[in-house]
Amino acid sequence: MKERLLIVDDSDEIRMQLKWGLDKEYSLLMAANPSEALSLFRRHRPSVVTLDLGLPPHEEGTEEGFRCLGEILKENLFTKVIVITGNEDRENALKAIQSGAYDYYKKPIDLSELVVIVRRAFHLSGLETENRRLHGELQGRGPEFLGMVGSCPQ
Amino acid sequence: MVQPILSYTAIILAAGYVFLRLYKERSLPACAAAGALLSSAAIELFDFLSLRSPEEVLFWKRISLLSESLLPFMWLSFSLTFSRTADRQVVPSYQWPLLFFSLLFVAAAAVIPDSALFYSPDFRDEKVLFLGNGGYFFYIGILLYMILSLINLEATLRAASRAERWKIKFETIGAGVMVAVFIFYYSQGLLYRSINMNLMPVRSLILIMSISLMTYSRIRRGNSVKLQVSQNLAYKSVVIFVVAFYFIWLGLVGEGLRYFGGDAQRTISLLLAFVAGVIILSVFLSETLRRKIELFINRNFYVHKYDYRVQWLQFTDRISSARNSDDLLMGILLGFSETFGAGGAVLYLLNHETAVFRGVANIEMQGMERTFPADDKFMEFLRLKGLFIAEENGEDIQTEDRIFFRNQRVIFVIPLMFKHDMEGFIVLSRPVNAHEIYTHEDYDLMQTLAKQATSAILNLRLSEELSRSREMETVGKLTTFVIHDMKNSVSTLSLILANAKNYMDNPDFQKDMLQSIDNTVTRMNKLIVKLKNIRNRESMTFAPADLHQVVAETVSLIGKRDSISLSGVPTYVMIDSDGIQRVVMNLLINAIEAGEENGPVTVEVGCREDAGFVRVSDCGCGMSVDFIREQLFKPFRTTKAKGLGIGLYQSKQIVDSHGGRIEIRSEIDKGSVFTVLLPLAGENETGPVEKKAQELCGKEEIL
Secondary structure, three states: OOOEEEEEOOOHHHHHHHHHHHOOOOEEEEEOOHHHHHHHHHHHOOOEEEEEOOOOOOOOOOHHHHHHHHHHHHHOOOOEEEEEEOOOOHHHHHHHHHOOOOEEEEOOOOHHHHHHHHHHHHHHHHHHHHHHHHHHHHOOOOHHHHHHHHHOOO | OHHHHHHHHHHHHHHHHHHHHHHHOOOHHHHHHHHHHHHHHHHHHHHHHHHHOHHHHHHHHHHHHHHHHHHHHHHHHHHHHOOEOOOHHHOOOOHHHHHHHOOHHHHHHHHOOHHHHEEOOOOOOOOEEEEOHHHHHHHHHHHHHHHHHHHHHHHHHHHOOHHHHHHHHHHHHHHHHHHHHHHHHHHHHHHHOEEEHHHHHHHHHHHHHHHHHHHHHHHHHOOOOOEOOOHHHHHOOHHHHHHHHHHHHHHHHHHHHHHHOOOHHHHHHHHHHHHHHHHHHHHHHOHHHHHHHHHHHHHHHOOOOOOHHHHHHHHHHHHHOOOOHHHHHHHHHHHHHHHOOEEEEEEEEEEOOOOEEEEEEEEOOOOOOOOEEOOOHHHHHHHHHOOEEHHHHOOOOOHHHHHHHHHOOEEEEEEEEEOOEEEEEEEEEEEOOOOOOOOHHHHHHHHHHHHHHHHHHHHHHHHHHHHHHHHHHHHHHHHHHHHHHHHHHHHHHHHHHHHHHHHOOOHHHHHHHHHHHHHHHHHHHHHHHHHHHHOOOOOOOOEEEEHHHHHHHHHHHOOOOOOEEEEEOOOEEEEOHHHHHHHHHHHHHHHHHHOOOOOOEEEEEEEEOOEEEEEEEEOOOOOOHHHHHHOOOOOOOOOOOOOOOOHHHHHHHHHHHOOOEEEEEEEOOOEEEEEEEEEEOOHHHHOHHHHHHHHHHOOOOOO
16 A cells, blocks of 8 residues: 655645656645545644645745644654755754654655655654564554654653 | 315315226216215205305205205215116116106205205304205205115125225215215204205215215225125115104104203213113013124124025035936036136046046046046045135145146135045136135135035935846846746746657647647737836937727737726827836736736726826735835835835836826725826927817816
């Protein structure tokens, strides 16, 4: 079964082209704004998300993007969120990583680069899940308690 | 015994003066002066003859009367031409008929019979001529004309600048005194209905004095003065005041004598002395009265070369009407050169980066390419002295500068000081009037105007710097904005390229690809329009154009064609099509962005009253009244997260420069209606187009 990837971008044509580029490898979820993104996330629990920081209604700013990032991580701390932005500031990159984003990717988007980053994210996510599962088995507990572990880091 | 000497002296002096005038020039003023003096001398001669032979008094007096009848015309002509420009405009309009009527005196003198003129029962003993009705009115007429002449002379003197006044003062006073003595002489007639010829010696003496004064002035001070006497000056006359006072005094004394007899004179003298004492006392005691008198004296007796208020207003007017920096600098320079009568002028300003003074504006001066370093000796001199006056300070400066200024015929260099820093200086050269005498009054005015010029220049500099930094800010915002949009477009294209390698043959992909490319093109078009908006303020070219067509083209430039509905008729307006296209684009973008996704936007084109209009309505979020009033048209204010907040600001500027206006109606959460009103294409510019426009507008004929 293909793994689920959530793509959040307000540009129709970018979503459309990413769909063509990534559809083969992943089962894609497409969102144009934060509310769509969050509802899709809650329903399908994708382990990797690409998130455009400039989202409506404030396409020029990054507030909506960061808000969305926060919400997603609140739902599941282990989600690998790849922040994508057209913004030049280093500050935003740092802030994104500090906020818990897995990686930071600057536009313009190059499909082959993005594919590599997404693959690595899924790889890591898979390793982590595996790790947590083994850890749980050692303690004689099922993976169904993962959520509890996740909410109490360290 | 004395009388013949006095009379002959007066006559000879008058003849001398006339000879002197006519020998030098045969101009209208000279002839008028000759006429005035000769008629006065003739009166002197014939009055003297009638005194000498009392038996023939009526005969000689008749001839004297003929000379007297010439006085009004001669002296009025003299007062109107003396030291004035020979310009018909100079004569106040009401004086033309008076000049004409003055000739009636000659006719009257010839026609009125002796009996109606004067009678003298005992001329041998009492040298008094009693006046008949004819004589009475005759002399009153002369009296009035002489007063008018005196007022004219006063106006001439008053109009003269200080240097000019120096030249004509004595001659004017001489002539004035001569007129005044006639007024004094004939004023007896007004009260006593008689001419007291016992006053002859006094008159002769004063004539001698005044003619001497005129001759002296003519010989020593020359007379090249030609004044333009403004008409309203004539209304501010001290003469009227003094004459009126004299008549009141005369009436008081005369009436007093008639009622109280000889003794009354003493009483009246005492009374007058008492009144004068009270007046003097109150003058000393009353501050207000003193100030009023001071003001009166200042206004009437002490004439400034410049009316500061007028000069200042003119200068302010000139520099405040400047629309750009070149206008301003030129305005300042013109103000200086005209005020101080300089044929050439240059304005130097300090370039703060290179610390060099460089000429930035120039009137009729060549060879001023020379620059002055800020630490130049001459600059130091200017900073210290506050003014360079070539006549006074010519020797105080370095030889090199001295030669340079002399070659340029520089008369003044006026520094523009801001506190202790010199921002620039103004060089004035080649005086229009080579003999113009400059005084401290000029220097003061120069420095006053320089102060004002400095503050205007500094203001301009500040606002230029501000707008430059504004521009930089705009460019910064714009760059971020453009880069963001471009990155999205490049992303799309690069993704298409990458996908095309795998799916080029897939018809679904082809469809999606075309859609993506279409969207990208639209996005880039929008970006281009926005960039066009920024590249602003090129000069506009107005031409008649069909507003409907312009709007239709603009609508087609916008991607979301379905949501915009355009209606209306061709309307021919006088516009800069590019500018209006920008305005409409701004309004459309605003309307689209204000509404929901694909919310309807209606655009209507038509004409109303005498203006063409385009109306853009949306059903979007609307705006509050406060926002419309305070923020809407100000730059860098916006409700949108996307955008610079300059669209409407620029739209307003563009519409304003068309002489049009933007009307707004808006309700929160209901939507906004923007109506842009533009002038219709005028008939004279377009002819047939206008006709067509009116037909198409379907309105009644405007003319």
